[in-house]
Amino acid sequence: MHRFFRFLPFVLLALAAAAPAQAQNQQELYTVSGIRVDASGASSTEAFNAGISQGRPRAFQILFRRLTRQQDWNRQPALDAAALLRISRGFDIANERRSTTRYVADVTYRFNPDAVARILRSSGIAFAQGAVRRxxxxxxxxxxxxxxxxxxxxxxxxxxxxxxxxxxxxxxxxxxxxxxxxxxxxxxxxxxxxxxxxxxxxxxxxxxxxxxxxxxxxxxxxxxxxxxxxxxxxxxxxxxxxxxxxxxxxxxxxxxxxxxxxVVDYSQRGRLVADVRITSLAQFGGLQAQVGALNTVQSVQVTAMHLGYARLAIAYVGGADQLREQLAGAGVILTQRGGQWTLALAGR
Structure with a gap:
């Protein structure tokens, strides 16, 4: 038991370090750039507002198709201007040109991942849960x-x-x-x-x-x-x-x-227990952080620890095969032999 508490601060530090990178990757996935807008209005301000509103539906369509399978593209939710604004986080502007009645620019739109996820789940549309590694x-x-x-x-x-x-x-x-x-x-x-x-x-x-x-x-x-x-x-x-x-x-x-x-079926939940061979604090903390960073993993708990080994309980949504595939994409290998699961970093 003492070993567990000696390791715990290092594990928590590794998990904390992984969180900002995960959030950054997710926000990049929900950012759509290069939307050209060209709008007119009775004033410069009206033209600006019209231009920003004009580009948001196109940006959402690009995001929707980025997240979903082609077979579901015709199921895109019909969102009005107010609904699109509610799921937005902001925008950035480049190559701007203004006049008293016209506004032209290239706009980058940022969407709220949680808000978009709620809309897609309520519509029963399967969608990618996070950025894919290169x-x-x-x-x-x-x-x-x-x-x-x-x-x-x-x-x-x-x-x-x-x-x-x-x-x-x-x-x-x-x-x-x-x-x-x-x-x-x-x-x-x-x-x-x-x-x-x-x-x-x-x-x-x-x-x-x-x-x-x-x-x-x-x-x-x-x-x-x-x-x-x-x-x-x-x-x-x-x-x-x-x-x-x-x-x-x-x-x-x-x-x-x-x-x-x-694609994740949120009505399906599972839990598995996997053994990990520990070669260093950095290796163990890094592996646990990579597992916990997956969007489909709800919790990762250390249930036992012995010299050179640890046992992790992983709660997740979706299927075990899907979890294994997503872990592989994150550089973690999940294998099962004789009914026992093991975890290891790829190449180790």
Missing amino acids: ILVVPMSPGVGRGPWASALANPAFRDSMVPFTVSGAEDDEALAGLNFETAGWNELSAVAARNGVAEVALVQAAYSNGRMMVNIRRVAAGGAPARTSLEVPVQGTMGAVYPVAAQAAVRAVEDLWKTRS
């Missing part, structure tokens, strides 16, 4: 290599994707040579993933055959089962014109694949 995208056409497909996926236009990603570079090609899209596992990808600072990889393959362009996506993560999706992209014009269209479709499919696992 992943690595490996272009394949059909194998790994440089070319127009890799260039299309590296388009800067995708930098604001719901799933932030880095495209593997030429320096990764040697380690990925001979990679098989169908069978590649984490053991073959872990070194490249570590070099790029990620815990998840998306193999994004463009395959052209008999006048058809298929885009195949396979998600591989440490401690998680691979997931796959495919889509067909219409071939119109030259291949040079098809690749950018296919890349856009691929990015949207990647977003949907990642959103699907982050």
Whole structure:
């Protein structure tokens, strides 16, 4: 018992340090930038107010589509100006131009995560619960290599994707040579993933055959089962014109694949007990902080501690498989052997 109380201050410090980072990541997710407004009014003030109000519905639509699956986009709640204002936290302005009757600017809108969540839950719409950690995208056409497909996926236009990603570079090609899209596992990808600072990889393959362009996506993560999706992209014009269209479709499919696992059913609740091997105070505090920072985790309690080991009780919403997937995205591996759960930091 003394060991528990000796460790407790360090654990609390680690949890406190993680909270600001979690809040910052969540606020970035609920911030929509680059909304161009152009409005007129009887006075400069009226034009300004009209412009800010004009852009808010467009910003909310972008946010809604960022958080939800494409199949739910037609279910977007119809919010009037007053309702949109109630779920807003503020705005920032750039490239402003004013006259006595006209207002033009690029506006960044910030929304209140809790208020938006309440509206979506009351509408019965599943939505992503938090920001997704950066992943690595490996272009394949059909194998790994440089070319127009890799260039299309590296388009800067995708930098604001719901799933932030880095495209593997030429320096990764040697380690990925001979990679098989169908069978590649984490053991073959872990070194490249570590070099790029990620815990998840998306193999994004463009395959052209008999006048058809298929885009195949396979998600591989440490401690998680691979997931796959495919889509067909219409071939119109030259291949040079098809690749950018296919890349856009691929990015949207990647977003949907990642959103699907982050959708939470709040009526489903669970609790599990997991053992943790302690190598240092920093390692243990960091692991507990990462677990507690997940939006789906309601509480993390230390129920037992022994030399080199601790036992954590985790209460969560959603399913155990979903919790395992979300932990993997946070760099924590949850495994079950013989009915006993264990937790470890990825790569340890």
